[in-house]
Each structure stands twice: as C-alpha cells, then as structure tokens.
Amino acid sequence: MQSFEINKSDLLKIKNALDANDTELQRVLGEYHASEIAILFERLSPEEREKIINVLPSDIASEVISEMDEENHPGQILFNLHPEKRSEIIEELDYDDATDIISQLEEHEQQQVLDHIDQEDATNIRALLTYDEDTAGGLMNTDVIKLNANLSKKDALEEVIRQSEEMEEFYTIYAVNDRDILQGIVSLKDIFKAKPDVMIHDLLKTDYVFVKAEIDQEEVARLMSQYNLTSIPVVNDHLKLLGRITIDDIIDVMEEENTEDILKISGVSEDEELSGSWQDAVKSRLPWLIINLGTAFLAASVIRHFAGLEAKLPIIAAYMTIIAGMGGNAATQALAVTVRRISLSDLSDAQAYNTVLKEFLVGMINGAVNGIIVLIVALWYDANPMLGLVLFLAMTGNLIVAGLTGASIPLLLKRLGIDPAVASSIIITTFTDCIGFLLPLWLASALLL
Amino acid sequence: MQSFEINKSDLLKIKNALDANDTELQRVLGEYHASEIAILFERLSPEEREKIINVLPSDIASEVISEMDEENHPGQILFNLHPEKRSEIIEELDYDDATDIISQLEEHEQQQVLDHIDQEDATNIRALLTYDEDTAGGLMNTDVIKLNANLSKKDALEEVIRQSEEMEEFYTIYAVNDRDILQGIVSLKDIFKAKPDVMIHDLLKTDYVFVKAEIDQEEVARLMSQYNLTSIPVVNDHLKLLGRITIDDIIDVMEEENTEDILKISGVSEDEELSGSWQDAVKSRLPWLIINLGTAFLAASVIRHFAGLEAKLPIIAAYMTIIAGMGGNAATQALAVTVRRISLSDLSDAQAYNTVLKEFLVGMINGAVNGIIVLIVALWYDANPMLGLVLFLAMTGNLIVAGLTGASIPLLLKRLGIDPAVASSIIITTFTDCIGFLLPLWLASALLL
Structure with missing residues (x-):
C-alpha cells in the first residue's frame, strides 16, 4: 500500500458526484477512507466541504473533521452545520479533538456550539478549553x-x-x-x-x-x-x-516541532504556516531580513574602511566575496548539526566543550583544503604568490570562525534558556561575513602593500 | 515528571557503585529505568558498560541494550558477553531489536552469536537479517x-x-x-x-x-x-x-528522517552522525564546500568582469555584498518553507504553481522594502540618488530571484524524482550570489557611468 496522494481522477470523481445527487455522492465517498477525504478537502471549496460533511454519516464526518488541516478551518465547517448534525458529530469526536476544533472559533461561537450539545460533553470540553494548547493539558483526552x-x-x-x-x-x-x-x-x-x-x-x-x-x-x-x-x-x-x-497526538507535535526547527534555523518565524498566504510570509520573514540588513551594513562597513586598498587591488573584491560566502556555508553546516543535536538530547558541559573543539578542527581542515585551492587559483590566474598566501590564511581563519560560532552560539543560547534554533544561519553568517571581509582586506593591506 | 538528564550526582553514584561490589552496583542500578541506564552509558567506558550489563538481570539488560545509541556499539557489548548471558538477553529482546543489534557485527561474529542461541530465535533473526534495514522488512517484528x-x-x-x-x-x-x-x-x-x-x-x-x-x-x-x-x-x-x-519504531524513523532533512538543506551529508568524530564531519562536509567553492568562483567571475567599474566606484563593492547576502538569506527562507512543505505532503501541479507565485510576490515585497532602506542609506551616506536607484532595483530583483529559485528548484527536483532537500541553501545561494553581484554592477555600469 502507498500513502494516499490526490490525483486528478479522484478529484474529478468527487467533483462530478458533488454535482450529482446526494446518493451518488455518498456512494463515491464510501470508496475513500476518512483521512483521504480530509486530504481531498484541500482542493475543495468551503461550500463543497460543507456539502460533503452533511451527506457523510456522523461517525465518518467526525473522523474527517478531526483529520482536517487546521488551515482549512474545520471549526468553521462545524459551526455552519445544522445544530443537530453538529451535536451528532461532536459526540463522535474524542474530547481532545473536539476541543482543538472548537477552540478555533470566536468565544460567542464557542458558546453557541457548546449550548447545543450534551451537557456532560459540554462540561468536559469547557474544562479542556482552559488549558494552553501547547501543554499536556491541551493535548490530553479526558476519555480514559x-x-x-x-x-x-x-x-x-x-x-x-x-x-x-x-x-x-x-x-x-x-x-x-x-x-x-x-x-x-x-x-x-x-x-x-x-x-x-x-x-x-x-x-x-x-x-x-x-x-x-x-x-x-x-x-x-x-x-x-x-x-x-x-x-x-x-x-x-x-x-x-x-x-x-x-502517541498519535505526539506524532503531530513532533512534526510541528521539527517544522519549527527547520524554519527557525533558516530565519523564518516559527509561526509561519507552510501553506499560508503571501501576506503571512512577508510578515514572518521581513523582520529577519531587516535585522540581517543591519548586520550586513556592519559587514559592509569593514569594506568601506579598506576602500583605498580596493582601488589599488580591485581583484581583492572578488576573492573577498568567495571567502565570506564559504564561511557562511561552513557556519550553516556546523549550526545545523549542533542545533539538531541539542534538540534530540541535552549536552553536558564536557560534550558541549568537545562539540566546539570538534567544529574548530573541522573548520581548520576544511578551511585549509579550500584555502589551498584558492591559493592555486590565485597563482594560476593572478600570478601572485603573496596574494595566494593572504587568501589561504583568510580562508582558513574564516572557516575556523565559522565552526566556532556555528557550534558555540546555539550551545550558549541553550544555556541561557533561549531556543538554540533562533541562532539562525542569518545571525551566524554575520560573523563569517565580517571576518570574511576583514581577514583578506587586512592581510592584504599588511602583506601586499 | 521531567525527561531524564544526566547530572553529575547520578554519574558519581554509578561510578562509585562500579568501584564497590556487585551487590551495591545492583542496588544502585535498581533506582534507574532501563532507558535511563542507556542514557548514562553515554558517559561510561566500554568496560564499565559491560560490567553493568553483566550484573543486571537479563530482562533489564536486554531493555538497556535495545535502548542504547547505535554509536555506543550495543552489538559489541553483546558479543563480548558470556555465551549463556548473551543467549538469555537475546531471548528477552524483540526480534526486530535483536536483528538491529546483531546486524552491527561482522558476519563471522553474527554466526557465532546465532549458533549459541535457541534454534527458533536464530531462524527468525536470520530471516530478518536478509531485509534492508531501511525497509518495512528491516523494521518489522515477527512476533505477532x-x-x-x-x-x-x-x-x-x-x-x-x-x-x-x-x-x-x-x-x-x-x-x-x-x-x-x-x-x-x-x-x-x-x-x-x-x-x-x-x-x-x-x-x-x-x-x-x-x-x-x-x-x-x-x-x-x-x-x-x-x-x-x-x-x-x-x-x-x-x-x-x-x-x-x-509506532515506537516509527518515531525513531521520523526523527532520523527529520535529522536528514535539516542536514541536507544545510549542505551536510545525510549520513553524518550528529555526535560523530571530526574525521567523519570533514568527510561529510568538505565535498559540499568544494562544490560551493566552484560556484563561488563562478559568481566571483561576474565581479572580475566589471573590474573597471570598481576602480571608478569602489563603494559599489560594499553594496554588492549586501545585496548578494540578502538574496542568500531570502532564498534560504523560501527553500526551508518549500522543502518542509514537500516532505510533509505531496503538492499538486496547481499547488506547486501557487507556491512559486507566492514566493515571487514575497520576494518582490521584501525586496522592495529592503531596497528602500538601502536607497535611503545611499542617499544619506553617499549623497547619490542614482546609486540609490541602482541599489533599490538590484535588491528587489535579487530577492525575486531568491524567492523563485528557493521555491522552484526543490519542486523541480521532486518532480524529477530527486530528493528536494539536496537543493541545499549552498546550491540555491549560487544563483543569488551571481545575480546579487551582476545586478548592481550592470545597473551601475549602465546608469552611473
């Protein structure tokens, strides 16, 4: 068996059935598992979803609603149903799922829904609504x-x-x-x-x-x-x-947390919905980019400082961008490994120390290898051995800085009680940009002029 | 209850008990859950681990061994045990766990272990050893x-x-x-x-x-x-x-896959053990860095092409690095969101098209906002409105390229049957580097000279 993927023929079949009568729609829906219908919902309009929920038996309908992506607003569908159908569906839902869905509604809508269902169910759901949704209380089911x-x-x-x-x-x-x-x-x-x-x-x-x-x-x-x-x-x-x-509720939590990690490390706000609107995406990413613009000006000010050198040695600008860019990439590697390691288990002081030491070594070796390549290119293209030496030293130095910051900054944040994943590559590369510009420019000033 | 973290006092207690007699060691070990002992193992020497496994009752010992991190070589511990103790422990293990552990041994060691255990167990484990460990057969337990x-x-x-x-x-x-x-x-x-x-x-x-x-x-x-x-x-x-x-075996798979995603997107080989040696880390990361060095030379050749411009307008070098760097960051954001979205569910053609369109819009808006900031800085510092206009256009253009490549390259790879996560930020930023250098240099040549 393969996991379900929406294809055109399934969608067409459902769309045709939606245009036919209810019996035909029921027959076609019967061919699908509730979680498959929930996936198909992604491609249907809110009206089509409501129509489907209305013709499904309450037990299947409740499964579909509980499997629906939050972005497709299962709460709103539930709210729009006839009160009687709504009560039937809520009765079939586990309390934790019912609570999750009802919590998406406005307070007065919540009241309206809860007033129309069985007294005991309403009491249980009201109790669960008091817990923060990111806590054990918010996750739990009272049915035991x-x-x-x-x-x-x-x-x-x-x-x-x-x-x-x-x-x-x-x-x-x-x-x-x-x-x-x-x-x-x-x-x-x-x-x-x-x-x-x-x-x-x-x-x-x-x-x-x-x-x-x-x-x-x-x-x-x-x-x-x-x-x-x-x-x-x-x-x-x-x-x-x-x-x-x-455990099935925990799997959803794990996927959520993993999404947050991968987003934060890439400089995206953890709240950004993966399939959200472009407005949400701008809101989530622009602040990080503006912070980075500030740090980029800082790095660029290093270049301004050496403006005289560039006029005399214009070729240094091209090499400098290579060294800064390589530092950024090496830092991203060290950061990813360290952040993931921290999120899977806590590191002792000795393990943290060893991690930083390891990344120092890795940075030195990778820096030296890439430094030798740049040195050879400088000899070949520019026939300038001293420039080659400057670039070798700068590359090695910057990749050491990359390893050190990529490992130590998330470890430091963790110890300060701050989420280590916010040490995103955007923050870490500020260091490698500054050092990546400073080292070749400074070494060139000292050794070449 | 909190998840177990190793602290100095636990470790000291175990270490002292290891130096005392077996009865004392057994008493102290009795205070810990098997999975906690497996965590404590990370800080003990192979000899200390073997001693502990030897004094533990077989049912607890088998739980500890099955919970041990693969990096701590549970197979070797098992192999070094007295054959009788070893058989007892293997009998207590689930077949899938026993197979995982035995598969870590050399072929002749596997034979030796299997020859000494119950015939039926050996047959079952031999059958499981034939499945690739990354498949359903490699994960399954034959005990049903x-x-x-x-x-x-x-x-x-x-x-x-x-x-x-x-x-x-x-x-x-x-x-x-x-x-x-x-x-x-x-x-x-x-x-x-x-x-x-x-x-x-x-x-x-x-x-x-x-x-x-x-x-x-x-x-x-x-x-x-x-x-x-x-x-x-x-x-x-x-x-x-x-x-x-x-499901408990699947949770481990999910964590593994998530680790691979976060590593690949950051340009680290998926096989790198998070707590592996520096040698492994060099082997896993150096190839990516060398590939990137090649692409960096490509981007730098753009700068070489405009070497004449830089001599006349040295300030452009500083701004150019800002525009290229911002493009890299915006591309990383778009990439992370898209890769994560693909790995959670398959996207239809229409969804893929909408994703690219969305990232185009986000790139344009974030580019324009950051472009305006750079424009203002250029006016303020360099009193050069035309330079400001060049920078505004270059920033907007590069962030559009960032959004387009960050979204479309992983989607394209997925359709070609290639893992979208290998569209790592290292690959994507090549585009934003090239365009980030080209746009300001070309626009400046055209409009400023």
Missing part, C-alpha cells in the same frame, strides 16, 4: 479507562467493557483510589490472565511515567519517545488523574 | 498475535493468552487463513465483548492498511502518521503475514 484499585477481577472486567463501549481504542487502564488519585497502571491482558480471586491493586505496575497538565508538549513528546510509551497519564498537582495523551 | 479466522471465541481467547505469554505489549490481533494469508484485523476488546458463539471471521475489520516488506521506511512512517495507526502488518507479495511494525 479508569478502575478503582479495589475492584475484583470480575467487576473490573465488567467495568472495562462498560467504559470501553464508546472508545475506539485504548492502550492502558488506569487504577485510581476513591478520590481519583492515580495508583498505577494495568493492562487488559494482565487482568484477563489473572486468577479469579485477584484484585486490581495486586496487578498494578507502579513504576510508570506521568506528566502534570501544565508541562510543555515538547517535553511530553521527549518523555514518550525516551521511554517508548504509547500513552501517558496526565495528573494535577495532587496526582488526581485528569486524562491521557496518546 | 496471529489467529486462524476460523477459531471460535473461546479458542481464540485461549490462543491469545498462549501467544501473548512472551510479548510485552500488543495492539492488534491479526487473523489469517490456513496458509497464513492475512484476512483482517481484530481487537482483543472486540473478541472479549463478543457473544460466545461468534467466530473470529465475524469480527474482522477488513479495511485496514498494510505494507509489503520491501517498502521504504519513510513511506511506512507517512502511512502510519496519515492513518493514525499504532501498528501496521507487513506482508509478502502473496499477502502472507510476515510481521508488524509498531
């Missing part, structure tokens, strides 16, 4: 299988069947005491295999990992990945069980 | 809960208990026919809740997703993420069930 630790095997199994009636899938059963304080976790398999007279508290696994509701989602992702967990319980300060986070 | 579709509820439950005896956790039960051909999936919950006279084939879910063994792991990750799966069955060409891949 929760047993009192004092239940017998038989009562426990009955309770599991009762509670799982409305749940699609569950991974772990949580045991609590009378005040809902988490006592441990137990698997259905273990209850099932236990002897008849066993109580739940005899089966508990107590060395489990849990998180508090206000923990950042990135930390939750790191924990679940580190301990290979498929779900993790969420508790309040008194260890009362509030809900659980499942 | 597999039921004949013709079993009754009662027999099925007994069979599940029997088969799950040795399994840590399972998510899905696979139903097969007499020739092991996959018929569908069923959940324990559904078997459990079924009426007594129900047969497995009545409970089957048949619209499940599966993969063939030779599919690339990246494709598996995309499927599991797209369809929100916690596990996926792996089959051969005849749909015979070979094994299953679980």
